[in-house]
Amino acid sequence: MLEIESINVYYSELHVLKDVSLVVNDREFVSVIGGNGAGKSTLLNSIGGHIPPKSGMIKFRDTEIQKAPAHSIVGMGLSHISGERSIFTKMSVRDNLLLGGWVQKDKKKVDAQLQNVIGMFPILDERKHQLAGTLSGGEQQMLAIARALMAEPKMLMLDEPSFGLAPKIVDEVFETIQKINESGVSILLVEQDVNRSLSVAHRAYVLENGQVVMQGEGKELLGNDHIKQAYIGM
Amino acid sequence: MEIFIQLIINGCLTGTTYALMALGLSIIFGTLGLINFAHGDFIMLAMYGGFLISLFSGMDPYLGLFIMLPISFVLGVGLYRVLFKRLIDAPEEAHIIATFGLSFVFQYGAMLLFSAEYKSVSTDYSADVFHIWNQYIDYPHIYGAMAAVILIALLISFLRYTNTGRAIRAVSEQRRGAMMIGINVHKIYAIAAGIGLCCIAVSGVSLITFESVHPTIGVHFNLLCWIIVVLGGIGSIPGTIVGAMIIAVLEMLVGYYFEPTLTTFAYFIMFLAILMIRPSGIFGIKERRA
Amino acid sequence: MKRAFTNYVVITMVCLFILPFGSFAMADAGSKTVKIGVILPLTGPQAPIGREVLRGIEVAADMVNDMGGIWNKQKISLVTGDAANSESARTETERLITVEKVKLLIGVYSSSLAFIVHPIADKYNVVFWETNAIADRLRQMGHENTYFFGPMASGWGSQAADCVVELIAPKLKKDPKELKIAVVYQGTEWGKSLSHDGFVKRANELGLNIVIDAPYDPNTMDFSSLILKIKRTNPDIVHTQNYLDDGYRLFRDARKNGLNPKVWIADGCPWAYVDEAFQKFGDDMNYVLDLNQVAGGNIWSLSPTTQSQYREFLDRYTKKYNVKSVAASSDVAVGFTSAIALFEHVLPAAGSLDPKKIAEVVNDLSLPATSTARPGGIKFAPQSDPVQAGQNIRAGVVARQIFNKKYYTVWPKDSAEIEAIFPAPPFGKRAFDDKNLEMLIK
Ligand SMILES: Nc1ncnc2c1ncn2[C@@H]1O[C@H](COP(=O)(O)OP(=O)(O)OP(=O)(O)O)[C@@H](O)[C@H]1O
Ligand SMILES: [Mg+2]
Numbered sequence: 001m002l003e004i005e006s007i008n009v010y011y012s013e014l015h016v017l018k019d020v021s022l023v024v025n026d027r028e029f030v031s032v033i034g035g036n037g038a039g040k041s042t043l044l045n046s047i048g049g050h051i052p053p054k055s056g057m058i059k060f061r062d063t064e065i066q067k068a069p070a071h072s073i074v075g076m077g078l079s080h081i082s083g084e085r086s087i088f089t090k091m092s093v094r095d096n097l098l099l100g101g102w103v104q105k106d107k108k109k110v111d112a113q114l115q116n117v118i119g120m121f122p123i124l125d126e127r128k129h130q131l132a133g134t135l136s137g138g139e140q141q142m143l144a145i146a147r148a149l150m151a152e153p154k155m156l157m158l159d160e161p162s163f164g165l166a167p168k169i170v171d172e173v174f175e176t177i178q179k180i181n182e183s184g185v186s187i188l189l190v191e192q193d194v195n196r197s198l199s200v201a202h203r204a205y206v207l208e209n210g211q212v213v214m215q216g217e218g219k220e221l222l223g224n225d226h227i228k229q230a231y232i233g234m
Numbered sequence: 235m236e237i238f239i240q241l242i243i244n245g246c247l248t249g250t251t252y253a254l255m256a257l258g259l260s261i262i263f264g265t266l267g268l269i270n271f272a273h274g275d276f277i278m279l280a281m282y283g284g285f286l287i288s289l290f291s292g293m294d295p296y297l298g299l300f301i302m303l304p305i306s307f308v309l310g311v312g313l314y315r316v317l318f319k320r321l322i323d324a325p326e327e328a329h330i331i332a333t334f335g336l337s338f339v340f341q342y343g344a345m346l347l348f349s350a351e352y353k354s355v356s357t358d359y360s361a362d363v364f365h366i367w368n369q370y371i372d373y374p375h376i377y378g379a380m381a382a383v384i385l386i387a388l389l390i391s392f393l394r395y396t397n398t399g400r401a402i403r404a405v406s407e408q409r410r411g412a413m414m415i416g417i418n419v420h421k422i423y424a425i426a427a428g429i430g431l432c433c434i435a436v437s438g439v440s441l442i443t444f445e446s447v448h449p450t451i452g453v454h455f456n457l458l459c460w461i462i463v464v465l466g467g468i469g470s471i472p473g474t475i476v477g478a479m480i481i482a483v484l485e486m487l488v489g490y491y492f493e494p495t496l497t498t499f500a501y502f503i504m505f506l507a508i509l510m511i512r513p514s515g516i517f518g519i520k521e522r523r524a
Numbered sequence: 525m526k527r528a529f530t531n532y533v534v535i536t537m538v539c540l541f542i543l544p545f546g547s548f549a550m551a552d553a554g555s556k557t558v559k560i561g562v563i564l565p566l567t568g569p570q571a572p573i574g575r576e577v578l579r580g581i582e583v584a585a586d587m588v589n590d591m592g593g594i595w596n597k598q599k600i601s602l603v604t605g606d607a608a609n610s611e612s613a614r615t616e617t618e619r620l621i622t623v624e625k626v627k628l629l630i631g632v633y634s635s636s637l638a639f640i641v642h643p644i645a646d647k648y649n650v651v652f653w654e655t656n657a658i659a660d661r662l663r664q665m666g667h668e669n670t671y672f673f674g675p676m677a678s679g680w681g682s683q684a685a686d687c688v689v690e691l692i693a694p695k696l697k698k699d700p701k702e703l704k705i706a707v708v709y710q711g712t713e714w715g716k717s718l719s720h721d722g723f724v725k726r727a728n729e730l731g732l733n734i735v736i737d738a739p740y741d742p743n744t745m746d747f748s749s750l751i752l753k754i755k756r757t758n759p760d761i762v763h764t765q766n767y768l769d770d771g772y773r774l775f776r777d778a779r780k781n782g783l784n785p786k787v788w789i790a791d792g793c794p795w796a797y798v799d800e801a802f803q804k805f806g807d808d809m810n811y812v813l814d815l816n817q818v819a820g821g822n823i824w825s826l827s828p829t830t831q832s833q834y835r836e837f838l839d840r841y842t843k844k845y846n847v848k849s850v851a852a853s854s855d856v857a858v859g860f861t862s863a864i865a866l867f868e869h870v871l872p873a874a875g876s877l878d879p880k881k882i883a884e885v886v887n888d889l890s891l892p893a894t895s896t897a898r899p900g901g902i903k904f905a906p907q908s909d910p911v912q913a914g915q916n917i918r919a920g921v922v923a924r925q926i927f928n929k930k931y932y933t934v935w936p937k938d939s940a941e942i943e944a945i946f947p948a949p950p951f952g953k954r955a956f957d958d959k960n961l962e963m964l965i966k
Binding site for chain 2: 567568569571572575711738739740741743744745746747748749750752753756768769772773776779780781782795800803804805806808951952
């Protein structure tokens with residue numbers, strides 16, 4: 001599904017990602033973990049077309065996308081939910097969702113997908129005429145996910161979806177992500193909650209200082225001493 | 235009382251004219267975040283557009299809109315591609331310098347093309363007055379108000395009920411969020427610039443039916459439109475309309491009951507007072523730009 | 525992107541500085557010339573008038589040059605500066621004096637610009653020959669080498685009050701004291717000195733009945749409130765002073781709100797000269813009484829030489845600038861009359877541009893009304909005069925009534941072409957058949 005070959009990403013002079021390579025297979029759930037400032041968000045932004053890499057290659061479903069603009073990447077089936085949630089707070093929930101289907105030009109399909117998504121998130125149906133800015137934090141995160149699903153992506157990238165949410169809500173969010181994965185959508189997840197993130201992921205990468213220092217199956221990494229020390233604090 | 239009603243009617247009619255004038259600015263500033271100090275000069279050019287069309291074809295300026303609207307839209311898109319696109323991410327000083335420059339180019343260009351003389355269009359209804367219950371309303375203003383109402387209704391329904399309209403709202407609120415759902419923001423910005431210029435075209439055409447145009451008429455318009463847009467709340471179309479009405483009615487009341495020399499001064503004071511109470515304007519929501 | 529932006533800024537800057545000043549590039553010609561600076565608004569809102577004044581000055585220079593020039597066949601060469609706004613008025617005047625080294629300036633038309641430009645000329649001890657600027661206070665600033673060829677505002681406005689008594693009241697068959705007069709004007713220096721210090725003051729001396737004295741903000745887009753205020757006083761006469769923009773709006777809003785005075789006096793309003801006004805208001809412009817320092821309005825009463833000189837000017841102007849007639853914009857005649865008086869009656873006698881020599885000549889000057897197409901004649905108040913230093917005290921105004929795109933001098937009596945017609949019918953009923961004029965022609 002997604003193949004990344006030794007990309008290098010800079011913020012002007014600052015070299016943030018160094019020769020990072022990563023693969024996400026069809027229907028796979030992949031996590032990326034790493035400390036603050038390791039470059040996780042940068043990685044997702046780079047894949048999403050917001051910060052094109054200086055060198056290296058990113059392939060999505062056999063098409064090179066490292067130079068493609070962000071909006072066209074979404075059209076190809078790769079959606080991105082950034083850390084700042086970026087929902088349209090001054091618009092209604094329904095309008096947010098409808099806009100999620102922007103890349104889908106067939107209006108009937110958008111309507112059908114809207115029914116699908118609302119089925120997954122009943123709370124959004126109740127709130128559909130409310131301004132998105134008036135939703136609670138958890139509801140906003142659900143809306144962000146639902147909106148991304150409106151584009152019927154083949155793969156979803158999420159940046160810290162549990163950030164700032166109550167533990168009970170975090171559970172719900174994780175359940176949702178897993179459900180989406182089970183429905184056939186590949187997942188690339190960046191999370192602070194290493195424990196949880198590794199337990200749900202098929203595979204995971206550890207990013208330190210802009211470099212991939214470790215990779216393997218999620219459960220396997222969960223048992224790794226270095227990981228335990230550095231990220232779980234045991 | 236009769237006089238009061240007449241003042242309010244006149245204020246509202248002038249208010250719709252003001253709203254029409256400020257609408258283009260509201261859209262371009264609200265969506266692109268572009269600080270356009272050439273807005274008044276755009277209106278000036280649109281007035282000349284209306285003037286030229288009726289000069290050469292003898293048509294009513296409003297009919298000339300069938301020609302002017304497509305041209306304005308294309309110009310807006312072109313202007314976005316050539317200039318605005320480079321400006322939107324530049325610091326605000328660049329907006330101000332560049333659009334001030336544009337304003338001079340427009341003024342001197344108009345001077346060269348049309349000379350400094352005053353030009354106007356006289357229509358069949360220029361002198362017609364609608365006289366009812368001892369109130370006088372002139373047709374050019376009535377038609378202007380009708381044009382404003384139609385345009386505003388079209389614009390609001392466009393923004394509310396079409397995909398492109400929703401995308402414009404989305405992009406103006408959250409550029410990054412819009413990109414993340416696959417919206418080509420530059421295309422939307424270009425469309426918004428085109429629509430902004432179309433609004434300007436309508437206001438220019440409406441103005442030319444009761445105002446004379448000359449190359450520097452835009453200077454005062456510019457100030458007026460900025461005050462209206464900021465007063466109403468940036469990016470809010472209802473805000474722009476309410477801002478325009480407040481200023482126009484205030485001018486009327488101050489001119490009659492208080493002091494005709496202080497009309498401009500009065501709305502300055504009003505402007506400052508409202509911004510003191512509501513810093514982001516009457517309909518403004520606290521800005522959170524991505 | 526950065527580069528493109530830089531290019532953009534450079535281009536706009538070039539346009540900014542080259543375009544407005546482009547006009548003077550070719551002015552310098554020949555070696556044996558007398559260089560005279562012309563400072564006028566040539567771009568910007570006041571340009572319609574500034575450019576006309578310039579044309580008049582240019583024709584005057586052409587005529588003098590074709591007759592062999594002045595002082596041993598030296599030709600007059602004009603160097604122009606653009607007083608588009610207060611800032612460029614300042615820099616352009618400085619440039620003309622310091623870079624172009626002119627010793628005499630002519631201009632600047634507008635009072636607000638004159639307040640900026642005159643002190644600069646005074647600072648460098650350069651003679652300033654003012655064509656129009658009328659604000660009274662300009663005469664009281666102690667500029668010893670500044671001369672005002674045209675009338676001063678209060679004098680101008682006070683003549684309008686005389687016109688009410690001498691012309692309008694008899695035509696309305698009323699005692700002047702019975703007439704209700706509304707006075708409307710820009711709340712600017714010009715407006716206050718013309719309307720308030722001039723017209724109202726004189727009207728009070730004459731015992732006239734001013735029912736409302738209303739200055740206004742010229743930026744107002746819709747004057748309905750002011751018009752309604754005036755309408756409530758039900759005036760017989762509305763005396764107005766304004767500029768183009770506000771003049772049009774005021775007249776438009778009077779018409780739309782049904783303010784129908786018997787006489788509409790446009791006192792010193794440049795808008796009444798422009799063809800545009802007819803295009804805009806059509807027949808409703810008929811019967812307007814225009815008071816102005818208009819040149820040529822007195823052509824019947826001029827001496828034969830002055831008359832033929834003025835006709836030559838009209839001829840040259842229409843040919844040179846390919847225009848139909850001068851009547852549409854008399855500002856060109858204002859420029860011409862101011863300049864020709866300087867070139868003909870002052871410079872030859874002075875023999876140089878030395879301010880002292882010029883002062884001597886100007887002091888002795890005393891020419892009758894028949895010697896200039898600008899109404900009144902020429903005689904200057906001494907520079908020691910506290911209120912009107914350097915003022916051409918004979919400068920006057922004429923009243924002209926407008927019919928079907930033409931102006932007919934109706935006052936003062938000895939310059940009148942036709943009998944004035946008052947009261948004016950209400951708006952909408954002002955169509956006028958030119959046949960009626962034949963009976964009125966004197
Ligand atoms: N827009 C930017 N401009 C310059 N430097 C940036 C920018 N964004 C991030 N950085 C820098 O790049 C590095 C990686 O940042 P990034 O946001 O990718 O880290 P992260 O792994 O997502 O961290 P966190 O867990 O705190 O979200 C950091 O050193 C950061 O300071
Ligand atoms: Mg991050």
